[in-house]
C-alpha cells in the first residue's frame with residue numbers, strides 16, 4: 293500500500309526545518325551569494341550544528357538523529373527552499389557520511405561519524421572528480437600505493453565541495469589505472485593529513501554560499517585501516533553512495549523550485565497590468581498550474597526513490613529519475629518564475645536570478661543528467 297501521510301515525527305522535522313530555513317538561512321542567502329570565493333561563513337555550519345542537521349542521517353548510536361532517507365529528503369526540501377547553496381554544505385557532508393554508513397567498519401563508524409555530531413559543527417567531503425575524470429570516473433589518475441601499513445595517495449581532485457573545510461574526506465584513488473573501475477578504492481582521509489592541501493577555489497555561477505576547490509594530495513599517508521570496503525570496490529562504493537544520496541539532492545531542487553514558484557504565485561496575484569492581476573489571465577494561470585504540477589511530480593519521484601532506499605530495495609533507476617526530473621524541474625520553474633516577474637526578477641534585488649543560477653548546478657553535480665539518462669535507459 294502507498295500512503296502520503298507524514299508521521300508525527302516527520303511533520304515536526306518539516307516544521308522545524310521550514311522555520312530554520314526561513315529565519316536562519318534565507319535572510320543570509322543574498323549576502324553569501326555575493327561573497328568572495330575565498331570567504332566561507334562558518335556561522336551557517338554552527339547554525340546547522342545547533343539544529344542537529346549535520347548528523348541528521350547518522351544512526352543514534354553514533355550521536356546522530358538517525359532519520360530515514362525519506363525524512364532526510366523532507367528536510368532537504370525545506371532547506372533547499374531557504375538557500376540551496378547553504379544546503380549543499382550539509383548535503384555534501386551527508387554524502388561522505390553515507391559512504392561510511394554503507395560500507396564502513398564498526399571502528400571507522402565509531403571514529404568518524406560522531407565527529408560530525410559534535411557541538412560547533414564539523415564538515416565532511418567526498419572527492420572523486422578530477423580534471424580528466426568527471427563522468428568517466430574510471431579515468432582517474434589519483435593513485436594509492438600500498439607501503440607497509442599505509443596507502444600513499446598522490447594526485448589532485450577538482451571541484452570538491454567543502455574542500456579545505458572538511459574534518460575528513462572520502463577520497464577515491466586507483467591502485468592501478470589500467471584496471472579502470474576495478475582499480476578504484478575509497479579511503480577516509482583526515483583533513484589535517486600531511487601532504488593534503490587545498491588548491492584553487494572556484495568562482496562559481498551559483499551555489500556560492502558553498503565552497504568548491506581543488507584538493508591536492510602529495511604523498512599523503514593513509515593508514516590501511518582507513519580503506520573503505522574491500523580493495524578494488526571503490527567504484528561500487530561511490531555508485532551506492534550516489535544512489536542513496538540522490539533523493540536528498542533531488543529534494544533540494546524541489547525546495548528551490550517551490551521557493552521560486554511561491555514567489556511567482558504571490559507576484560501574479562498582486563501585480564496588475566491591463567487593469568487586472570496577472571493571474572486573471574488564463575495564459576498566466578495555466579503556466580502556474582504547470583509549474584505546480586511539475587513540482588508535485590518531481591517531489592513524488594524523490595519520495596519514491598527515498599522510500600526504496602529506506603527499504604534497501606533497488607533504487608538506482610528511481611534515484612536517477614528523481615535526479616533528472618527534480619533538477620530540470622527546478623531549472624524550468626525558476627526560469628518561468630522570472631518570466632512571470634519580468635524585469636524586476638532579472639535584477640539581483642530579488643532572489644529569482646540566484647535561484648536559476650543555483651538550479652543549473654544541480655543538473656551537473658552528483659552525476660550530470662545525461663549520465664543519469666544512460667543509467668535510466670540501460671535499466672529499461
Ligand SMILES: Cc1cc2nc3c(=O)[nH]c(=O)nc-3n(C[C@H](O)[C@H](O)[C@H](O)COP(=O)(O)OP(=O)(O)OC[C@H]3O[C@@H](n4cnc5c(N)ncnc54)[C@H](O)[C@@H]3O)c2cc1C
Pocket residue numbers: 384417418419420421423425426427428450451452453454499504653656657658659660661662663666
Ligand atoms: C556545484 C558542483 C559541486 C560539485 N561537488 C563535487 C564534490 O563534492 N565531489 C566531487 O567529486 N565532484 C564534485 N563535482 C563535480 C561533478 O561531480 C562533475 O562535474 C560531474 O560528475 C560531471 O563531470 P564533468 O564536469 O567533468 O563533466 P564531463 O564528464 O566532462 O561531462 C560533460 C558533459 O558531457 C556529458 N557526457 C559525458 N560523457 C557522456 C556520455 N558517455 N554520454 C553522454 N553524455 C556524456 C555529461 O553528462 C555532461 O553533460 C561538483 C560539481 C559542481 C558543478
